[in-house]
Amino acid sequence: MTDSERFDQLRTQVERWVEGPGERWAERIEETGHVPEALWSELNRLGFLRIAAPVEYGGHGVEFARWMELMEIFSRSHGSIRMIVHVVNGIWRAMDGHATPKQRQRFVIPSVDGRIKIAFTLTEPGNGTGADITTSVVRDGDTYYLSGRKHLITFGMRCDHYLLAARVDGTTGRDGIVALLVPRSAPGLTAEDTSNTMGVIGTDHASLTFDRTPVPVANRLGAEGEGLDVFLGGFLTPSRISVAMSCVGLAQRAQELAFSYASSRVTFGKNLTQRQAIQFMLAENAADIEASRQLVLRAAHCFQQGGDDASMLSSMAKMHAVSMLTTVTDKALQIHGGLGYWRSQKIERVYRDARAQRFEEGTNEVQKAVIFRELLHRSQARPGVAR
Template sequence: MSTIDEEAFAALKSEIEAWVTGPGEAWAERIEAEGDVPRELYEELRDNGWLSLAAPAELGGRGIPFSRYLELLEIVSRSHGSIRMLVHVNNGLWRALEPFVDESQRAVLAQSVSGEKLVAFTLTEATAGTGADIRSTVRREGDVYLLNGEKHLITFGVKCDYWLLFARLEGTSTADGAAGTVALLVPNTGLPGAEVIDDSETMGVRGTDHAILRFTDTPVPVSARIGEEGQGLDVALGGFLLPSRVSVAMSAVGLAERAQELAVEYALARETFGKKLATRPVIQAYLAENYADIAAARALVLEAARAYEEGRADAAALSSASKIVAVDMLARVTDKALQVHGGQGYWHRNAIERVYRDARAQRFEEGTNEIQKTVVARAVLAEAAAAADTATTRKATS
């Protein structure tokens, strides 16, 4: 694990905190008013170096260890959901690409790390899940793949420079599992047969563009493939989703902290029947429960981050478990924080209204809790089965 200059890291945290509470709030108001993330904001985040915090120095990043990077993401997540999304995705997508790119693709990877190029993770489909059951297909003809299928809920899919896209080799099926999958780095440049539909009208995380993508015999050079045929899900799941789920969990912690901050501020300021809300036992109970909820979730997220850094066997289960706990916590905290505000919290003019809407997106980002529970349950049962087998073997040989 790489070391870190604690003094420089503390200064970086202070820098981000000052931006989030100052310029970040002004950007949040503009995003909400216009329903769009201005290019200037993306460029500001890039120029600040906040899109390349986690990548290693050899890729042009700042090499901040994962668990420490999460401390920075926690702060950014107190800001607008679209700001957090930009920082989160740009600081994580390199993990999917880096183990598999060839020399000719490494330049695009470096541009992604620096923030010069935006890459959209393009896995989810309307008629399938987000794994081995993907239905988009490619058919190879010489040095070209012909791509067919549809993707949806693709974050940055409209404005991105590239789609990191996953498909199945024509003629293979879900019975082949990952063996029939491929990963392609496809330029968003008006390719023949590629239709990009702007699907950005969402409940929360306003301003982040989302796309529905349709492909009809779209030609993609075989040289655009990341890794080998059959490694598509290795690219999608191995390098990106595991740490990304931990990152989403920490973003839930950061947003919950913002909700709690707003609730405390309002409770201290609001007076009813001659008393501050903060003096009322029911409000104090809400704030105490929120504090405990946030602290517990944060501890689990950091444990999951350490498991990932150390390459522990329980890293995947802890990744999913941390997301389960953190997003459920966020729902409880934001609901109570809104309740502290009473009717005032329901109006757009109050920040808690935006926080409440943004919080809902994390319930399905990087896989729903229903999926995460399946991952955790499989790990629990596999561990129990292995322990039982070991006990049986010992008994037989004793």
């Protein structure tokens, strides 16, 4: 069997699961407000949490751009299902590039095969998500003592370890940042459940406080000063592409729901699809979705090939896809009329879940800043350009 045939089989398996068991899980999550551990176990058993991981780690070894094709399908499901698949299929990548062989056996491979859960832990309540972080560590021999706060930490209540960015006390800028794997059970760590969100119901989130929490120096990925490379290059660039593709998948779901409703809804003796205003909405949605899909795939291929434009394209893709999703879901809800506002309609859930994409992996304002920085760098690098 060729790689293409194996991928086609996997794609069919994902489609069938999303449309069948995945939809039943979505209904259960909405009813209970909770993602049960049984769902994690099922996703792991089916191999859906290691699609992008290398074969030698127990993964499927699917290339990143092809993995994004599957990410689109998963994103048509419930927001919490998409979140699990998105994070677990990406966090191994952040660790792997800086892990020692021993760390690979302790953290990377167990995260791929489902033995442990690791939460990405960067954002702070009083800072941005880059070199301005203030959560700090003081080293004493073979131990770091960690103090500070983190918030909006996805899976922060159910994880086994936090992949956490901190600053060596007394340093400034990116040169003093370290990436640490902090045990969930470490002394001096307090986790507050902050999971009561508008959408993406069931995904747990936490606010964390550290009071001289001891962390072995052996749990540091890379050297001191390489922490942002772990978080920004190892995780954030591919994650932005993945979030952008999740916008495409969710928009496609909204479009399908709107088309189905418009095809069956009759007003004054005509289906809504016979009315030009609705036809134009659906046509515009289709074009907008496809434009975003192609930009995301371009960014995915660039990242896969190690291209210099990967960071800029990831921000372009995320920015464009979020704006597209906002427009598409709004039109899809409008096509449903007043009925779309009721929880009995699936479009209502899609509309709520879509709002989370506006800030996940950085707001559009952040993406614009990244894009402009890259444009400015290129301009300054060109000889003869006036400055």
